[in-house]
Amino acid sequence: MGLKSLIINPGSTSTKIGIFEDENLLFDETLRHTTEEINSYESIFAQKDFRKNIILNFLKEKNFDINSLDFVVGRGGMLKPIPGGTYEVTDALLEDLKVGVQGQHASNLGGILAREIGDSLSIPSYIVDPVVVDEMEDIARFSGCPALPRVSKFHALNQKAVAKRYAKEAGKKYEDLNLIVVHMGGGCSVGPHKNGKVIDIFNALDGDGAFSPERAGAVPPGALVKMCFSGKYSEKEVYKMLVGEGGFNAYLGTNDMRDVDKMVEDGDAKAKEYRDAFILQMSKDIGSMACVLNGKVDQIIVTGGIAYDKAVVAGLKERCEWIAPFTVYPGEDELLALAQGGLRVMNKEEEAKPY
Numbered sequence: 001m002g003l004k005s006l007i008i009n010p011g012s013t014s015t016k017i018g019i020f021e022d023e024n025l026l027f028d029e030t031l032r033h034t035t036e037e038i039n040s041y042e043s044i045f046a047q048k049d050f051r052k053n054i055i056l057n058f059l060k061e062k063n064f065d066i067n068s069l070d071f072v073v074g075r076g077g078m079l080k081p082i083p084g085g086t087y088e089v090t091d092a093l094l095e096d097l098k099v100g101v102q103g104q105h106a107s108n109l110g111g112i113l114a115r116e117i118g119d120s121l122s123i124p125s126y127i128v129d130p131v132v133v134d135e136m137e138d139i140a141r142f143s144g145c146p147a148l149p150r151v152s153k154f155h156a157l158n159q160k161a162v163a164k165r166y167a168k169e170a171g172k173k174y175e176d177l178n179l180i181v182v183h184m185g186g187g188c189s190v191g192p193h194k195n196g197k198v199i200d201i202f203n204a205l206d207g208d209g210a211f212s213p214e215r216a217g218a219v220p221p222g223a224l225v226k227m228c229f230s231g232k233y234s235e236k237e238v239y240k241m242l243v244g245e246g247g248f249n250a251y252l253g254t255n256d257m258r259d260v261d262k263m264v265e266d267g268d269a270k271a272k273e274y275r276d277a278f279i280l281q282m283s284k285d286i287g288s289m290a291c292v293l294n295g296k297v298d299q300i301i302v303t304g305g306i307a308y309d310k311a312v313v314a315g316l317k318e319r320c321e322w323i324a325p326f327t328v329y330p331g332e333d334e335l336l337a338l339a340q341g342g343l344r345v346m347n348k349e350e351e352a353k354p355y
Helices: 035-039 045-061 091-099 108-121 156-169 221-228 235-242 248-252 257-265 269-292 310-320 334-346
Strands: 004-010 014-021 024-032 071-075 086-088 125-128 178-184 188-194 299-304 326-330
Touching (some): 014 334, 024 045, 125 334, 248 257, 257 310
Parallel strands (some): 178 299, 299 326
Antiparallel strands (some): 014 024, 086 125
16 A cells, blocks of 8 residues: 555645645645635635635545545745755744745645644645745855845746656766756746755746746846836836736736747737747756856756747757757646655655754
């Protein structure tokens, strides 16, 4: 018999869950919540019991015996900066998720729900590779403005998962490789993985680096300062221009690359120009991270939803394949990545890291 796990990945208006036996998905579900339901709670933490009851009721409807579970894993949230890995949800980690030491986000509920359900069954609860994973080299933290140090916030869960997947398939240790991982989704991040650590990164959460379907990327700072003090926009309006309503959303009114490709196929010259600009900017990020690795790159790994886009991947290869060969893992299987992180600890392949 394999080890059974409940995996919990909360989003702003949904809670994705999966039941695994070892790495085999038995079933999953996206439990959706209306805006009215979410807005009825005064804080992220206040949603805890609401979401927990929905999860447990769904499992009951599926006639799944929760007492057969061996461990629970939740999506990590806005904790203090920590190295990558699997962490047991200790009291200290739980408290930091509750208060949101780096901000309030639905992902904070992942570890909170995992701990509550795990404790009720007397089984371990974990989080894996939250967005605040920070393994940056010290020299990568300088921005040129002491008041604005560079910080590490990116798609750590998927980046780490595909990097370890590639290493396993290549018959090598993740810690022995130099990789560039390119995550392309609503936001994009390009990480240089050196000997098992992501030693530099653009802050993808706030939209740094290349523009993406929803983020503006690194905009000209002088012009941004003038816009902020023009009196035309509130702080919230400016931030939405950069994160949420930037990138392809701003240029073409869509955050779906399939829509962009359709526009290009229909002869929309502007859509092609924006897509080409996106490919150029992503390529520049890849090139800069190749320099971080001193040009010694074993593989470039492309992942995320946009990795399904053949035109984008072909454009990246055309500009960057001289750096290293490409491996493409389309999509992002976050539930599996979370399950694998818990399994590595349960199977004693690695130890849970202290928080």
